[in-house]
Amino acid sequence: MPDEFTVTPWEVKGKVDYDKLIIQFGTQKITEELKHKIKNLTGGELHVMLRRNIFFSHRDLDLVIEDYEKGKGFFLYTGRAPSLGMHIGHLIPFIFTKWLQDKFKVNVYIEVTDDEKFLRNQEYTLDQTRSWAYDNILDIIAVGFDPDRTFIFQDTEYIRNMYPIAIKIAKKLTFSEIRATFGLEMSSNIGIIFYPALQIAPTMFEKKRCLIPAGIDQDPYWRLQRDIAESLGYYKAAQIHSKFLPPLTGPEGKMSSSNPETAIYLSDDPKTVEKKIMKYAFSGGQPTIELHRKYGGNPEIDVAFQWLYYFFEEDDNKIKKIEEDYRSGKMLTGELKQILIEKLNDFLEEHRRKREEAKELVHVFKYDGKLASEMWQKVHE
């Protein structure tokens, strides 16, 4: 009996089988050989999310690496649909993108889709989504991007420079195609129908290959992009896809802003973090200490372990030790959770410190920085 799961840009349900997803979506597994190649180019270092296959799938990453080796270069693009408060799962593509920028010294474009969020939700006002955009941009800047090589832009502002290329893209996409790809209806509004053109536009900001680190749920946008890019004189966008950090409440689906108990927010204070992890984090341990000592825990389904593995314990020896101790029953669920709570709170404290500093940098990333000011001079055709 196969596990049932769904992965679309608007819904992730069930326990995702990532190997199946590679076949379903027609992407490629990131091979050990490709990782080895990247490792050689990044001074022998491989990001923990690559080492542990959190970024597990790709399209044309090999060609991006080839272009880099040949001196042709490439650029990075990722984005965010603004929400009232980001949770830690939202940081995964940004943290990884920042690492790639550090290692390859390339430009990063970050699209903040205040229009999409407004258009997709009947109840949100544009004032709301724009204030969330400001707020989320602080969290994004806090990740540590290079202010000379990073441009963060909101659709409702940068549309001015993107509209020409966006309508060239739009002219090549029919309602039928968009409808099938994004689950739209005859009753969908005409703004959200046009929106995919704006998500695709930044892949054509430079005449180089574009590499997009993003959750694999965003893949349908890039399939459309790849169908039309070359006819417009641009490269098919390359992607590197991440898995979903499992929600606190269990290994299925993805963290959701609408269910606060499934996620840790970047604004959660230490007490809240402790309470949420202790109360909600789905455990792979046994019902009693005695049974746990005897049979051990199951790290594969234990969310505290998964979060340490995906994100918070970068040291390979330490994570191996934790896994062994938990599996053997030597480490109790409570102890495991304590490790995560401590790591999480250290991370969040540091994040919030950088977030405060980010307030002075918003103008640099959006308007005045080296790349940003160049971009405001350009019209994309």
Added chain:
Amino acid sequence: MPDEFTVTPWEVKGKVDYDKLIIQFGTQKITEELKHKIKNLTGGELHVMLRRNIFFSHRDLDLVIEDYEKGKGFFLYTGRAPSLGMHIGHLIPFIFTKWLQDKFKVNVYIEVTDDEKFLRNQEYTLDQTRSWAYDNILDIIAVGFDPDRTFIFQDTEYIRNMYPIAIKIAKKLTFSEIRATFGLEMSSNIGIIFYPALQIAPTMFEKKRCLIPAGIDQDPYWRLQRDIAESLGYYKAAQIHSKFLPPLTGPEGKMSSSNPETAIYLSDDPKTVEKKIMKYAFSGGQPTIELHRKYGGNPEIDVAFQWLYYFFEEDDNKIKKIEEDYRSGKMLTGELKQILIEKLNDFLEEHRRKREEAKELVHVFKYDGKLASEMWQKVHE
């Protein structure tokens, strides 16, 4: 047996019955009483196109006049989908709009839809539609608008300031509605599906009533606008609708840029004008001079007469005399055509002189003039 005719924004076919159209579209006839009221406000003068019912139908024109009388004011909005060369029919809304501006001293917004033209026609490039936009703007400026009170803008440039209000509009319009209203298909591209939001946006440039002089074929856009305007805190747009200047080739349909023999272009030289009128202008005269002298001509179907009546012979006494002489057989078709040729060539010569001068004014109307520079400072919400 009723005459068959079709009037939509993308097609005008058959001999249009304008009284029926008023019923079909649910608009109102411009009454003698309303004309009288306007005449009193404009110093006793009524534009020839109002006197002769070329502008024949309206929505809320009475409310616009009331607002004006109360000192609330109003503004004018019209537009143009750029084409390779404008013909004289294209000038009708502009000439009339200019007259209203002169009389009421109000702002005029003119949208040049370089995006729409590009998106609607598979074969056109954006470079083409933008160069036609520049070209058409010269013809529009030549009509003589007030540079302090007129803003001419192209969608691909002014989108920056219009996008926020456009997505608020877009969010209220579903694909189903747009499809029915504009004859779109599942295979229509997502750019042209979004476009109506941009045609509606300028009706919300001021918190006053907007009056739109335009061909009645554009009415479906304004019906949509009227459905949603108040929910966004704006007025329902008022319209004043014109008939179609009949094509040279006969009283049916509307002049078409794709059939050059149906129209006189603003660039047609005197010889070309003469040749076209003599060769193509559909005549209401009799087959021979003898029969014409005996039975007389029919001005109702004679295109040369209609053009004089709609546009080129403003003197009511003179047009009456021409009509009588033609109907009685005293005036021959060739003589009637000569009158039109002379009037047309005088008009075109003067137009082209003003068009040359317009080259120095493009920046004023688009960017630097009083209203234009104010508009570039605004973001429409």
